[in-house]
Amino acid sequence: MTVINPRRGPRRRHVLEGLAAGAVLVPSARATEAPPAIPSWMQAQGADVNAHPYGQPAAFEAEVVRERMKSRTLTAGASFTPLQHLHGTITPNGLFYERDHGGVPTIGPAAYRLLVDGMVDRPMIFTLSDLKRLPAVSARHFMECSGNSGTEWTKPTGRTVQETHGLLSCSEWTGTKLEIVLGIAGVKPGAGWCVAEGGDAAALDRSIPLEHALKIGAMLAYAQNGEALRPEQGYPVRLVLPGFEGNTNIKWLRHLELRRGPAMSKEETAYYTELLPDGKAEQFNFVMRAKSVITYPSGSQKLDGTGFYEISGLAWSGSGRIKAVDVSVDGGKTWQPATLQGPIEPICLTRFRLPWRWNGGSAVLQSRAVDETGYVQPTLKSLVGQYGLHAHYHNNAIQSWQVETSGDVINVHA
Amino acid sequence: MTVINPRRGPRRRHVLEGLAAGAVLVPSARATEAPPAIPSWMQAQGADVNAHPYGQPAAFEAEVVRERMKSRTLTAGASFTPLQHLHGTITPNGLFYERDHGGVPTIGPAAYRLLVDGMVDRPMIFTLSDLKRLPAVSARHFMECSGNSGTEWTKPTGRTVQETHGLLSCSEWTGTKLEIVLGIAGVKPGAGWCVAEGGDAAALDRSIPLEHALKIGAMLAYAQNGEALRPEQGYPVRLVLPGFEGNTNIKWLRHLELRRGPAMSKEETAYYTELLPDGKAEQFNFVMRAKSVITYPSGSQKLDGTGFYEISGLAWSGSGRIKAVDVSVDGGKTWQPATLQGPIEPICLTRFRLPWRWNGGSAVLQSRAVDETGYVQPTLKSLVGQYGLHAHYHNNAIQSWQVETSGDVINVHA
Numbered sequence: 001m002t003v004i005n006p007r008r009g010p011r012r013r014h015v016l017e018g019l020a021a022g023a024v025l026v027p028s029a030r031a032t033e034a035p036p037a038i039p040s041w042m043q044a045q046g047a048d049v050n051a052h053p054y055g056q057p058a059a060f061e062a063e064v065v066r067e068r069m070k071s072r073t074l075t076a077g078a079s080f081t082p083l084q085h086l087h088g089t090i091t092p093n094g095l096f097y098e099r100d101h102g103g104v105p106t107i108g109p110a111a112y113r114l115l116v117d118g119m120v121d122r123p124m125i126f127t128l129s130d131l132k133r134l135p136a137v138s139a140r141h142f143m144e145c146s147g148n149s150g151t152e153w154t155k156p157t158g159r160t161v162q163e164t165h166g167l168l169s170c171s172e173w174t175g176t177k178l179e180i181v182l183g184i185a186g187v188k189p190g191a192g193w194c195v196a197e198g199g200d201a202a203a204l205d206r207s208i209p210l211e212h213a214l215k216i217g218a219m220l221a222y223a224q225n226g227e228a229l230r231p232e233q234g235y236p237v238r239l240v241l242p243g244f245e246g247n248t249n250i251k252w253l254r255h256l257e258l259r260r261g262p263a264m265s266k267e268e269t270a271y272y273t274e275l276l277p278d279g280k281a282e283q284f285n286f287v288m289r290a291k292s293v294i295t296y297p298s299g300s301q302k303l304d305g306t307g308f309y310e311i312s313g314l315a316w317s318g319s320g321r322i323k324a325v326d327v328s329v330d331g332g333k334t335w336q337p338a339t340l341q342g343p344i345e346p347i348c349l350t351r352f353r354l355p356w357r358w359n360g361g362s363a364v365l366q367s368r369a370v371d372e373t374g375y376v377q378p379t380l381k382s383l384v385g386q387y388g389l390h391a392h393y394h395n396n397a398i399q400s401w402q403v404e405t406s407g408d409v410i411n412v413h414a
Numbered sequence: 415m416t417v418i419n420p421r422r423g424p425r426r427r428h429v430l431e432g433l434a435a436g437a438v439l440v441p442s443a444r445a446t447e448a449p450p451a452i453p454s455w456m457q458a459q460g461a462d463v464n465a466h467p468y469g470q471p472a473a474f475e476a477e478v479v480r481e482r483m484k485s486r487t488l489t490a491g492a493s494f495t496p497l498q499h500l501h502g503t504i505t506p507n508g509l510f511y512e513r514d515h516g517g518v519p520t521i522g523p524a525a526y527r528l529l530v531d532g533m534v535d536r537p538m539i540f541t542l543s544d545l546k547r548l549p550a551v552s553a554r555h556f557m558e559c560s561g562n563s564g565t566e567w568t569k570p571t572g573r574t575v576q577e578t579h580g581l582l583s584c585s586e587w588t589g590t591k592l593e594i595v596l597g598i599a600g601v602k603p604g605a606g607w608c609v610a611e612g613g614d615a616a617a618l619d620r621s622i623p624l625e626h627a628l629k630i631g632a633m634l635a636y637a638q639n640g641e642a643l644r645p646e647q648g649y650p651v652r653l654v655l656p657g658f659e660g661n662t663n664i665k666w667l668r669h670l671e672l673r674r675g676p677a678m679s680k681e682e683t684a685y686y687t688e689l690l691p692d693g694k695a696e697q698f699n700f701v702m703r704a705k706s707v708i709t710y711p712s713g714s715q716k717l718d719g720t721g722f723y724e725i726s727g728l729a730w731s732g733s734g735r736i737k738a739v740d741v742s743v744d745g746g747k748t749w750q751p752a753t754l755q756g757p758i759e760p761i762c763l764t765r766f767r768l769p770w771r772w773n774g775g776s777a778v779l780q781s782r783a784v785d786e787t788g789y790v791q792p793t794l795k796s797l798v799g800q801y802g803l804h805a806h807y808h809n810n811a812i813q814s815w816q817v818e819t820s821g822d823v824i825n826v827h828a
Contacts, residue, residue, distance in 0.1 A: 039525070042668075045615050046517025049493050049646050053479035055508040057468065058649045060523055061642050065467035079463050087588035087637035088552035093506055094469040095641065103460025109474055111453070135724050138502035138755050138765055174501035201459050223501035225639065227509065228475050232463050235472045254456075310549050341552050343757055351552055 057094075061085075066095055067162055076101050076202070078145065079232075080166025083295045083314065089341070089349040090140075091169035093225050098232040099145050099167065102201030105252055112236050114181075114220075118195075118258035121186030128236050131220055134176040139217065139242065142170040142316045142349045144288050146245035146272060146393040152380075154389055156400075156411040161298040164399060164411060168316070170349040173240050175221035179214050181256070191258040195265070196239050199254035206248045206272075207262030208241065212286070216242045216347075220253060242347040243318030244286045245393070247272050277388035288318035290377050291396035292325055292352070292369035303407035306360040311338070315350045317371035324370040325352040331364035331400065331414040332379070338367070346372075363403040364414045380413060471508075475499075480509055481576055490515050490616070492559065493646075494580025497709045497728065503755070503763040504554075505583035507639050512646040513559050513581065516615030519666055526650050528595075528634075532609075532672035535600030542650050545634055548590040553631065553656065556584040556730045556763045558702050560659035560686060560807040566794075568803055570814075570825040575712040578813060578825060582730070584763040587654050589635035593628050595670070605672040609679070610653050613668035620662045620686075621676030622655065626700070630656045630761075634667065656761040657732030658700045659807070661686050691802035702732035704791050705810035706739055706766070706783035717821035720774040725752070729764045731785035738784040739766040745778035745814065745828040746793070752781070760786075777817040778828045794827060 057064065066079035078099040081091055091097075109128045117123035145167035151157040158164030182194075187210070194213065197205040208218070219240040222229060229235045234251025241248050247267060262268065262284070274282035292315035297303060311329075315322045321344050326335035338352035352367065369377045378386075380397035400414040471478065480493035492513040495505055505511075523542045531537035559581035565571040572578030596608075601624070608627065611619040622632070633654040636643060643649045648665025655662050661681060676682065676698070688696040706729035711717060725743075729736045735758050740749035752766035766781065783791040792800075794811035814828040 039521075039613065041519035041521055042613055042615055042617060045490075046514070046519040047645070049480075049491070049512055049514060049518060050482050052508075052646075053482070053493070054471065055480070055510065055512075055644050055646060057507075058642060058645045059520075060649075064641060066463075066469070068464050068467070076459075077463070079467070085642075086640040087550065088586045088640050090504065090586045090639045092639050092641045093471075094466075096469065098463055100460070100463060104463060105455035105460040106473075107453075107455055129718070133718075133723065135769060136501065136726065136767065172502045172504045199453065199456055201456055203456060225504045225506050226500040226502050227478060227506045228472060228499075230469050231461070231472045232466075232469060235474075304543070304547075309547065312550065343759060345757060353550065355549060 064095070066097065067166065076103065078167060080162045081169050083161045083166055083168070083293070084298050084301060086295070089170050089314070089351050090225065091171060093171070093227065093230050093233070096169040096171065096224070096230065096233060097145065097167045099246060100200065100232065101204050104232045105200045106231070107199060107236060107252055109236050114237065114253060114256070116181060116185045116256045119188040119191035119260070120182075120258050121188060122184075124185050126181065128222070131176055131181070131237060132222060134180050136174055136176055137217070137219065138172055138174040139219070140170065140172045140345055140348045141240065141242045142168060142347065143246050143249060144168045144316070146247060146285070146288065149395040149397070150392045152397070152399070153384070153391060153395055156413050158299065158411055160300045161293055161295050164299065165293045167246065168314075171224045172226070173219060173221040174223040175219040175237070175240065178218035178220060178239070181220060182258075187258055190260055193259045193262050195257040195259055195263045196250040196253060197255040197257070198234070198250045199252035204250065204267060205263060205265045206250060206267055207265065208248060209284070210258070213241055216244070243288055245272065245288055248286060272393060274387055274393060275390045277390075285394055288316070289394065289396045290317035290319065290322070290369045290371040290375050291315070292367040292377060293399045294327070294365050294367050294401055297365065297403060297409045298401050299409055299411040301409045303358055303403060303409070305407070306358050309356050309358055311354045311356050311365060313352055313367050315352055315367070315369040316348065317369065317375070318347060319375065320346045320372040322350040322369055323372050326368045327352070327354045328366045328368070329356060329363050332366055332398070335368065358403065360405060362405055364412065365401045365403065366398050366414070368398055478509070480511065481580065490517065492581060494576045495583050497575045497580055497582070497707070498712050498715060500709070503584050503728070503765050504639065505585060507585070507641065507644050507647070510583040510585065510638070510644065510647060511559065511581045513660060514614065514646060515618050518646045519614045520645070521613060521650060521666060523650050528651065528667060528670070530595060530599045530670045533602040533605035533674070534672050535602060538599050540595065542636070545590055545595070545651060546636060548594050550588055550590055551631070551633065552586055552588040553633070554584065554586045554759055554762045555654065555656045556582065556761065557660050557663060558582045558730070560661060560699070560702065563809040563811070564806045566811070566813075567798070567805060567809055570827050572713065572825055574714045575707055575709050578713065579707045581660065582728075585638045586640065587633060587635040588637040589633040589651070589654065592632035592634060592653070595634060596672075601672055604674055607673045607676050609671040609673055609677045610664040610667060611669040611671070612648070612664045613666035618664065618681060619677060619679045620664060620681055621679065622662060623698070624672070627655055630658070657702055659686065659702055662700060686807060688801055688807055689804045699808055702730070703808065703810045704731035704733065704736070704783045704785040704789050705729070706781040706791055707813045708741070708779050708781050708815055711779065711817060711823045712815050713823055713825040715823045717772055717817060717823070719821070720772050723770050723772055725768045725770050725779060727766055727781050729766055729781070729783040730762065731783065731789070732761060733789065734760045734786040736764040736783055737786050740782045741766070741768045742780045742782070743770060743777050746780055746812070749782065772817065774819060776819055778826065779815045779817065780812050780828070782812055
């Protein structure tokens with residue numbers, strides 16, 4: 001910022017008097033400039049809003065897009081949310097991460113059907129209108145792929161927080177509760193699991209423990225951030241299991257089958273299991289553990305000179321509310337409590353912030369989340385000690401970003 | 415929904431056993447059908463997500479768009495949010511209402527400047543990078559044009575809730591607090607007002623009472639629902655004054671001038687004042703009073719047969735949290751308390767819901783909000799008694815929707 005001195009013309013001066021946080025912004029090397037003349041964009045009528053009855057981002061934000069994982073097929077893969085460019089906690093629908101196993105099916109709302117059968121009193125078929133006519137609830141919840149940060153187990157791989165943590169997003173979801181739909185069909189005694197199947201080319205199916213799913217408020221969602229689900233999020237209906245790994249939140253939901261036990265489907269045997277050091281695999285590891293990451297400054301960003309910065313990031317837990325986030329700027333030697341942006345909601349992204357003065361030296365930035373159960377986000381070393389080097393899913397380790405003396409920020413294991 | 419009887423083939427049966435709300439869905443006239451065969455969209459790979467690095471709504475949702483007010487010029491007017499199609503409380507950025515007085519200026523982030531001068535110790539110019547480097551806050555707040563429902567003063571005019579109440583939206587905003595920017599410039603004793611000017615062709619300016627603005631947490635916002643502001647929302651920076659009439663939340667914010675008194679600009683003298691019965695005008699009527707509206711069922715919708723419906727709508731107040739919403743289905747003779755969807759946040763849209771059984775007769779649906787100050791949303795009759803028939807802004811009267819025996823819903827004054 002530039003201080004204008006009417007007598008001597010503009011000169012540089014940077015202060016942050018009155019800043020409640022007590023941080024102080026010091027002079028940067030920015031050139032001085034005169035007060036602005038009437039800019040060209042005020043001298044003519046602006047653009048016509050009619051051109052966009054459904055609005056679009058500014059052209060200047062063209063780089064703020066999802067990044068697609070390289071995949072063996074054109075129509076199966078994953079798209080990562082650009083967390084380094086986002087603020088607050090809501091993910092705009094156009095940037096919500098997605099993982100698809102057979103591309104995105106095109107399902108007309110009139111053609112949609114949900115079959116509920118198996119151990120029920122009344123096998124039933126619901127149309128979309130049927131589901132929308134039932135009582136609704138809304139809730140804000142994060143969703144995270146359990147493969148998020150899987151590339152970071154053995155060495156720092158992602159260049160940006162989009163690449164290391166971008167299989168994470170957060171929405172306000174609206175739909176009808178699973179318990180209402182199951183209440184209509186009538187669940188038979190002994191039915192302990194519900195197999196949910198998607199209407200995509202992969203017919204992706206997962207077995208859901210019924211009691212646990214009802215306890216967390218499982219929802220058949222048809223809306224996200226106010227509007228209809230996006231096609232890649234399961235239009236017209238997806239299962240939302242707050243806090244469960246993303247893969248279980250079945251999209252394009254087509255079938256709920258009530259059973260005594262799980263189906264042992266491909267996605268819960270060949271995939272989405274943890275290979276342990278003894279060669280056995282941990283299965284049905286549903287709940288996403290507490291985790292956090294600094295989004296600014298983060299990988300591939302560059303600090304513009306020494307002085308005041310606000311470190312900012314996201315924390316979340318599949319087990320409830322975030323209780324605290326501690327931040328270290330010295331690779332974990334010392335920690336300071338960050339400020340949490342309220343309201344803090346259960347199973348929802350929580351934004352944390354900490355004022356920091358960069359002195360120009362090398363620094364390693366880390367964040368560590370604690371959730372309301374008292375669970376503390378582990379170091380990578382501790383996680384590797386528990387799961388070994390062949391695990392892939394559920395990497396919730398503390399992330400380290402190294403600020404180099406040049407101001408460049410890089411992904412490191414520290 | 416259809417009950418499947420494996421012995422006798424599908425037959426119709428509708429129940430809502432186990433529904434916690436106690437409401438019961440009765441049979442509708444929907445035709446029976448067989449369990450779904452494998453649909454065509456599961457028999458081939460789906461669409462490629464790569465086509466949309468910034469995602470778009472489903473093609474089937476093409477009617478869910480903003481509606482543009484007819485205007486005398488192509489590039490000044492207003493666009494209304496389709497509240498009848500929305501769920502929950504967040505408005506997706508592509509559907510956020512807008513009012514523009516000179517079209518939408520195209521302002522590059524590098525070219526953006528904010529001048530802070532007048533009664534300050536240090537007149538200053540801020541770049542966008544300067545503002546983003548300051549401490550940030552996030553908060554969810556509604557925004558409403560004080561002209562919202564202005565067409566409804568004397569007779570029911572809007573056909574839909576989009577037309578009657580669509581100059582209303584709600585976002586999570588992120589930015590730096592006005593008090594931080596003013597703290598840097600240093601406010602001189604005696605400065606009681608801040609004139610905010612937009613960088614559009616209209617150079618729209620409004621005078622803001624300083625103490626009041628700081629008390630409500632006035633913000634210089636650069637992000638909305640996580641991403642950068644949309645062009646028509648003031649990209650790259652707008653003023654956000656929680657609870658104040660929309661017009662004061664200056665977009666494309668260019669200039670803050672600290673003064674002893676207000677500027678008496680066009681927008682606070684010729685417009686945005688209330689013409690009272692005695693010919694005088696009420697000025698600086700900043701705070702949006704408590705208001706609510708039923709969005710389902712609402713104007714131009716049609717009920718599909720008798721039986722269970724969930725009445726749903728939105729309530730909000732510029733003075734704080736919504737405390738209660740009462741709903742009437744008999745034109746205000748009797749009222750029932752609606753369920754409020756939590757968490758209830760201050761100066762934020764609050765979704766309310768009430769189970770209802772339609773018996774097929776004519777019914778007049780109304781909602782009435784009460785905020786935490788105890789203020790009760792008035793009837794139109796009471797509002798007209800206070801302001802007469804020549805007022806236009808700040809119509810927060812109770813809205814009536816009449817359900818006809820055909821199931822059609824129309825806008826009435828009741």
